[in-house]
Amino acid sequence: MADTDSKDRAGRVTKVRTLADLAKIAGVSPGTVSRALAGNSLVNTKTREKIEAIAREHGFRPNQMASKLRRQKTGVIGIAIPLGHDVRQKISDAFFMTLLGHLAAELTEKGYDLMLRRVIPAQDEDWLDRFIGSGMVDGVIVIGQSDQFERIEEVADGYLPMVVWGNHQEGQRHCVVGTNNRLGGKLAAERLIASGVKEIAFLGDTQAIEFAARFAGAKEVAEKMGVRIRVLPTHLSPERTGEEIAEHLREIEGKVDGIFAATDTIAVTCLKEIRERGIDVPRQLKVVGFDDLPISSQTAPPLTTVRQDIAAGAKGLVDLLLRRLAGDDTESLVLPPHLIIRETA
Amino acid sequence: MADTDSKDRAGRVTKVRTLADLAKIAGVSPGTVSRALAGNSLVNTKTREKIEAIAREHGFRPNQMASKLRRQKTGVIGIAIPLGHDVRQKISDAFFMTLLGHLAAELTEKGYDLMLRRVIPAQDEDWLDRFIGSGMVDGVIVIGQSDQFERIEEVADGYLPMVVWGNHQEGQRHCVVGTNNRLGGKLAAERLIASGVKEIAFLGDTQAIEFAARFAGAKEVAEKMGVRIRVLPTHLSPERTGEEIAEHLREIEGKVDGIFAATDTIAVTCLKEIRERGIDVPRQLKVVGFDDLPISSQTAPPLTTVRQDIAAGAKGLVDLLLRRLAGDDTESLVLPPHLIIRETA
DNA sequence: CGCGCAATTGCAATCGTTTGCAATTTTGCT
DNA sequence: AGCAAAATTGCAAACGATTGCAATTGCGCG
Numbered sequence: 001m002a003d004t005d006s007k008d009r010a011g012r013v014t015k016v017r018t019l020a021d022l023a024k025i026a027g028v029s030p031g032t033v034s035r036a037l038a039g040n041s042l043v044n045t046k047t048r049e050k051i052e053a054i055a056r057e058h059g060f061r062p063n064q065m066a067s068k069l070r071r072q073k074t075g076v077i078g079i080a081i082p083l084g085h086d087v088r089q090k091i092s093d094a095f096f097m098t099l100l101g102h103l104a105a106e107l108t109e110k111g112y113d114l115m116l117r118r119v120i121p122a123q124d125e126d127w128l129d130r131f132i133g134s135g136m137v138d139g140v141i142v143i144g145q146s147d148q149f150e151r152i153e154e155v156a157d158g159y160l161p162m163v164v165w166g167n168h169q170e171g172q173r174h175c176v177v178g179t180n181n182r183l184g185g186k187l188a189a190e191r192l193i194a195s196g197v198k199e200i201a202f203l204g205d206t207q208a209i210e211f212a213a214r215f216a217g218a219k220e221v222a223e224k225m226g227v228r229i230r231v232l233p234t235h236l237s238p239e240r241t242g243e244e245i246a247e248h249l250r251e252i253e254g255k256v257d258g259i260f261a262a263t264d265t266i267a268v269t270c271l272k273e274i275r276e277r278g279i280d281v282p283r284q285l286k287v288v289g290f291d292d293l294p295i296s297s298q299t300a301p302p303l304t305t306v307r308q309d310i311a312a313g314a315k316g317l318v319d320l321l322l323r324r325l326a327g328d329d330t331e332s333l334v335l336p337p338h339l340i341i342r343e344t345a
Numbered sequence: 346m347a348d349t350d351s352k353d354r355a356g357r358v359t360k361v362r363t364l365a366d367l368a369k370i371a372g373v374s375p376g377t378v379s380r381a382l383a384g385n386s387l388v389n390t391k392t393r394e395k396i397e398a399i400a401r402e403h404g405f406r407p408n409q410m411a412s413k414l415r416r417q418k419t420g421v422i423g424i425a426i427p428l429g430h431d432v433r434q435k436i437s438d439a440f441f442m443t444l445l446g447h448l449a450a451e452l453t454e455k456g457y458d459l460m461l462r463r464v465i466p467a468q469d470e471d472w473l474d475r476f477i478g479s480g481m482v483d484g485v486i487v488i489g490q491s492d493q494f495e496r497i498e499e500v501a502d503g504y505l506p507m508v509v510w511g512n513h514q515e516g517q518r519h520c521v522v523g524t525n526n527r528l529g530g531k532l533a534a535e536r537l538i539a540s541g542v543k544e545i546a547f548l549g550d551t552q553a554i555e556f557a558a559r560f561a562g563a564k565e566v567a568e569k570m571g572v573r574i575r576v577l578p579t580h581l582s583p584e585r586t587g588e589e590i591a592e593h594l595r596e597i598e599g600k601v602d603g604i605f606a607a608t609d610t611i612a613v614t615c616l617k618e619i620r621e622r623g624i625d626v627p628r629q630l631k632v633v634g635f636d637d638l639p640i641s642s643q644t645a646p647p648l649t650t651v652r653q654d655i656a657a658g659a660k661g662l663v664d665l666l667l668r669r670l671a672g673d674d675t676e677s678l679v680l681p682p683h684l685i686i687r688e689t690a
Numbered sequence: 691c692g693c694g695c696a697a698t699t700g701c702a703a704t705c706g707t708t709t710g711c712a713a714t715t716t717t718g719c720t
Numbered sequence: 721a722g723c724a725a726a727a728t729t730g731c732a733a734a735c736g737a738t739t740g741c742a743a744t745t746g747c748g749c750g
Contacts, residue, residue: 373700374699374701376701376702377698380699388699389698392699411705414704414705414706414707415704416705
């Protein structure tokens with residue numbers, strides 16, 4: 001508030017490391033200091049102010065480890081990012097990162113810290129139990145089910161404070177927040193077909209459960225409308241994707257007139273490859289993406305895509321987790337996707 | 346090793362929460378259990394195996410809080426992201442997120458966890474002391490100096506295990522890892538001028554120290570070569586940037602023939618606005634960015650930019666921090682930028 | 691069989707805070 | 721002034737794992 005260098009300008013000679021040290025200086029007991037610094041307790045205002053002053057003067061902060069140990073809660077939420085095979089990719093994936101950014105904002109606002117952990121399930125069987133059982137976090141948010149659906153289910157049976165970002169399956173036991181991927185897939189296919197597309201290619205890896213759902217939705221619509229649709233497996237590693245897509249394009253050229261990309265990242269790369277082949281979008285080939293990342297409005301031409309509301313997703317994850325921390329057994333939250341029409345379809 | 350359901354198949358009825366519980370079952374003392382689980386200690390192989398078996402059977406994990414308290418180290422590295430004014434923006438900024446992704450990979454590999462904390466210095470005077478003094482982290486990496494240069498300097502005087510991503514100033518006291526921004530700025534300007542540019546506009550906020558250095562480098566070259574250069578303040582919040590840039594473009598149209606964007610994010614938005622105004626890149630207007638984000642090769646036309654080696658930066662941050670944890674007082678690390686020539690200049 | 695040394699194990703203090711309970715001081719009221 | 725009730729404060733036991741030191745056990749060998 002006022003001046004900082006008032007009396008103790010000799011620096012940090014006096015080292016006050018513990019409540020007890022501080023208590024000695026203040027002439028009270030450690031318990032009182034603890035209560036005083038905790039703020040709202042039942043300690044005399046005058047005493048509190050004196051203690052606070054001394055604490056400030058010495059730059060004292062109570063040791064969090066001790067505090068957490070004693071109180072049996074950490075104020076930390078664990079964020080686990082399971083990396084399936086694409087080991088180096090996913091954590092720098094634009095979608096996950098954006099989600100993480102929003103999570104950080106939400107959790108910080110609620111007074112929680114985030115502990116981030118990249119896990120490689122293939123190398124570490126019980127990554128989830130380890131994270132949970134370590135006593136380092138009060139709850140866990142798992143970003144992406146990867147290929148760990150079963151393991152997550154098992155853990156969910158005995159551990160309440162966990163929420164997962166991902167796809168919702170009929171009858172699953174773990175609490176998930178995510179977009180209705182199937183519906184999103186339908187929207188994409190409908191748009192392509194409404195734009196006159198006669199044959200669709202889906203670019204994505206249908207082993208990932210979300211992508212499979214997106215494809216399933218598109219397929220349903222396509223079949224109903226008598227439009228052919230095929231899958232062209234496409235991965236997400238920044239290096240390989242470009243080539244993979246180029247190859248696909250060579251293969252489908254002239255046969256397919258609509259592309260549904262499992263991800264905006266794929267769509268963006270795809271647009272670039274298409275441009276290089278001199279194909280006109282949307283005249284000759286129409287493209288719809290999925291996610292609506294910030295970049296997607298910046299492409300040439302701007303990408304038509306299915307929007308996932310990432311901010312709402314983050315808020316949902318945090319809200320549900322907090323309710324679970326309070327003992328509620330919450331339902332999953334499935335968010336509606338929105339078709340964003342720009343210029344590629 | 347062998348079968349898991351050998352004797353205690355009654356499930357999780359017996360709850361083993363502490364070393365002591367486990368010790369009782371194993372018929373040894375808690376100390377022995379601790380040593381056994383720690384692995385390398387001086388406990389009899391047979392005993393160890395027995396204890397490990399019981400631990401596995403009951404899914405027991407030693408409480409980390411207690412462990413950390415006792416050992417006075419946490420195995421956690423704090424990552425602080427100071428947000429200047431653009432409160433919601435920076436943490437989802439592509440550059441920071443990419444860096445964070447690489448940091449996560451590096452730190453995980455070295456056996457550390459990451460604790461992520463968004464801080465808003467304006468709302469929280471002593472964010473850094475709080476983070477450090479909390480006893481929750483063994484060391485801190487600060488991502489971006491924001492407008493907190495002075496505060497970081499102060500803290501660095503009394504706290505060794507801290508490394509900062511940012512710009513290096515002559516004679517600064519804190520250990521920093523970052524790109525040589527001034528040199529990067531020179532490279533950008535040289536390229537623009539070599540492409541025939543006669544007047545340059547720098548798009549960026551020179552209040553940010555890194556950006557100021559980039560501009561300074563460009564300015565030096567421009568002045569030497571007799572080319573005019575001006576600053577057009579541009580922020581990074583996703584919403585405002587587009588409009589700001591549009592306005593700038595209106596203002597400079599016809600006068601300026603080269604743009605140096607402080608950031609690829611700005612450059613990408615810029616390219617889009619330019620396209621919408623029907624200006625030809627690179628014929629009428631040349632553009633150089635900074636960062637070389639993954640998207641930058643995907644724009645139309647692909648962006649010429651100054652590359653920061655993010656992976657090397659992350660590795661540098663982690664290496665230096667680990668050496669500081671070991672007691673070394675390390676020097677700063679300044680990485681060379683690389684001009685990546687694509688099609689916009 | 692007994693001694694000495696090495697290999698294991700147990701004991702108990704410690705890390706620094708929090709908090710129920712009891713002790714003490716204040717306050718309010720007659 | 722006297723006494724009950726309320727407001728503060730102190731005491732000491734947790735929280736759960738680690739680790740120096742001492743005690744025990746086991747082993748080799750004369």
